[in-house]
Amino acid sequence: MPISAELLSKLEAKRRVALLGGGEDKIATRHAKGLMTARERLLALFEPGTFMEFGLHAQHACHDFGMAGKPMPGDGVVTGVGYVDGRPVAAFSQDFTVGGGALGRIHSKKICDLMEYAMQAGMPVIGINDSGGARIQEGDDSLSGYGQVFFRNVLLSGVVPQISIIAGPCAGGAAYSPALTDFIIMTRKNAQMFICGPEVIKASTGQAVTMDQIGSADAHASVSGNIHFIAEDEAHALELSRKLFSFLPSNNVMDPPHKPVQTLALQPDPGMNDLVPEDPKAPLDVLKVIGRLVDDGDFLEVQKEFARNLVVGFGRMQGIVTGIIANQPAVKAGTLDIDSSDKGARFIRFCNIFNIPIVTLVDVPGFMPGLAQERGGIIRHGAKMLFAYAAATVPKITVIMRKAYGGAYLAMCSRDMGADLVFAWPSAEIAVMGAEGAVRVLFKREIAGAADPKAREAELAAEYREKFASPYEAAGKAMITDIIEPSQTRAIVSLALRNTLSKRETRPPKKHGNIPL
Amino acid sequence: MKKLRVTVEGKVYEVLVEVLDEGQESAAPAARPAPAASPIATPASPAPATTPAPAAPVASAGDIISPLAGRVVSIDVQVGQAVASGAQVATVEAMKMNTYIYATAAGKVTAILAKPGDAVEEGAPLLRLG
Numbered sequence: 001m002p003i004s005a006e007l008l009s010k011l012e013a014k015r016r017v018a019l020l021g022g023g024e025d026k027i028a029t030r031h032a033k034g035l036m037t038a039r040e041r042l043l044a045l046f047e048p049g050t051f052m053e054f055g056l057h058a059q060h061a062c063h064d065f066g067m068a069g070k071p072m073p074g075d076g077v078v079t080g081v082g083y084v085d086g087r088p089v090a091a092f093s094q095d096f097t098v099g100g101g102a103l104g105r106i107h108s109k110k111i112c113d114l115m116e117y118a119m120q121a122g123m124p125v126i127g128i129n130d131s132g133g134a135r136i137q138e139g140d141d142s143l144s145g146y147g148q149v150f151f152r153n154v155l156l157s158g159v160v161p162q163i164s165i166i167a168g169p170c171a172g173g174a175a176y177s178p179a180l181t182d183f184i185i186m187t188r189k190n191a192q193m194f195i196c197g198p199e200v201i202k203a204s205t206g207q208a209v210t211m212d213q214i215g216s217a218d219a220h221a222s223v224s225g226n227i228h229f230i231a232e233d234e235a236h237a238l239e240l241s242r243k244l245f246s247f248l249p250s251n252n253v254m255d256p257p258h259k260p261v262q263t264l265a266l267q268p269d270p271g272m273n274d275l276v277p278e279d280p281k282a283p284l285d286v287l288k289v290i291g292r293l294v295d296d297g298d299f300l301e302v303q304k305e306f307a308r309n310l311v312v313g314f315g316r317m318q319g320i321v322t323g324i325i326a327n328q329p330a331v332k333a334g335t336l337d338i339d340s341s342d343k344g345a346r347f348i349r350f351c352n353i354f355n356i357p358i359v360t361l362v363d364v365p366g367f368m369p370g371l372a373q374e375r376g377g378i379i380r381h382g383a384k385m386l387f388a389y390a391a392a393t394v395p396k397i398t399v400i401m402r403k404a405y406g407g408a409y410l411a412m413c414s415r416d417m418g419a420d421l422v423f424a425w426p427s428a429e430i431a432v433m434g435a436e437g438a439v440r441v442l443f444k445r446e447i448a449g450a451a452d453p454k455a456r457e458a459e460l461a462a463e464y465r466e467k468f469a470s471p472y473e474a475a476g477k478a479m480i481t482d483i484i485e486p487s488q489t490r491a492i493v494s495l496a497l498r499n500t501l502s503k504r505e506t507r508p509p510k511k512h513g514n515i516p517l
Numbered sequence: 518m519k520k521l522r523v524t525v526e527g528k529v530y531e532v533l534v535e536v537l538d539e540g541q542e543s544a545a546p547a548a549r550p551a552p553a554a555s556p557i558a559t560p561a562s563p564a565p566a567t568t569p570a571p572a573a574p575v576a577s578a579g580d581i582i583s584p585l586a587g588r589v590v591s592i593d594v595q596v597g598q599a600v601a602s603g604a605q606v607a608t609v610e611a612m613k614m615n616t617y618i619y620a621t622a623a624g625k626v627t628a629i630l631a632k633p634g635d636a637v638e639e640g641a642p643l644l645r646l647g
Contacts, residue, residue: 281610283614330617332584332585332616333585333612333613333614335585370639403614434613436613
């Protein structure tokens, strides 16, 4: 005897209601605004037919304030697993049509259950945030609900990649979940993220601020550095997350999805020689250099608008997935400062977690001098770069393109910080400090006593530059692996990566180091 | 507010001074900082010895500013010239490197606010677009 038709049709009916979330009208409103629904976003993210939803029939747990009996399909969040790039990925998508996507106990439970499942299965988590915040009617349950999610963000951190998409409001405590994840993608419009909004700020401090100043994607991308990517719209956000994911392994015990080419191409690229200006004072656009190093010029830059004096991002070199960190001499002379140190250190640590080899391109005249930098703590921020590189056990290949002075030279993955191989271009200037500064210290008396101090200083500086501001001193002391032409860089670094991929470093066990924060 | 030019040991400072009247001293005098009466102690950031410079200029919206502290190498446009967004308008040198400054929007140059050789702070205005 087959299963009762009544049972089947009851299931069908319940499914239909649950799948509509807040109902046809609310869905129509979303569409009218050019916005997708929560489920539509997940269906756009995943490969067709691969989405398995968890907790479709979940109901909310609130009985106070007139909530009892009020329908909240799925308790405002859609959770489940689907395939991205041919691999299973866990995702949750908050449903603004159901109670404004507010978080209550069951909403939180659905997300937490999903995260625990992902952690055990070793699969990444993508979270689409679009919520009015805590469901006030559930009081402590909502607050604790957030806490439960944050705790799991931290449990998962370092185990599986976690990507957050901000596609709507993400206010107050809710902003902390994305902040704990690895990457945040925010849509340019219709999304705001902040702890205290303009009204609260005005009420508490009297300051008048606009949402644009504190909570917009623009503000976060270029000023606060809270996010990593701006998406033009939801479809773009989903595309970016897929693109990002194509460089990452599913979990920390796997290698990134390298696609090593069958035959390594080792011929030189003369175009790279053309990029290097003859005048050492003229800036180099490192994005052009990176464009010539990565396969098909395909470089996914991370935090493009923040701390633009340092460029970080993902690319492949003859199929091998690489994390690239490079000074950008066209911005702030390529100096390292507080923001760029933070940006670089976090990226290095992410690559280290997921076994992504690191290629560092150096053209740095030093750390940025200034009152704001010193009092802002450049010491402890700059130290993050040193810590991150030294602590990383993934293959580390460094290419010194032009300037590499002082502490900044060390901070850009010098041999001493554990770089496996260091290559220098003939234009490299590896020195304790610039020639002018150095001769002022070394030859102070001689310059003071000279007939024409300025001329003598210039003479000595030229001699110093000739001798020390080149790669040959460092190479002479076997501090660098080889001096190569810019045109040889892609071939040599690709080969170096291929050779070093099997690197396994062991260190004494410890809970974790104490990186300055 | 009065503008005064004060020369101290050969260095010239242009300062803004607020002269406080007797009648307004009904509030606790202890709250007023003692140097208020002396123009020398309230300079508006006196410039370094190289040039008898005015107080550090403040950029207004529409100005093209220097992204870092350094020395102006060149201003590559003239007053009245139309510039496209992204066009190179100036060069600033810092840390022995030339940084090119680009127009952030299209417009016409209405004023040049710095000249070659000037030392500029981060955020200092270089030229104004209208």
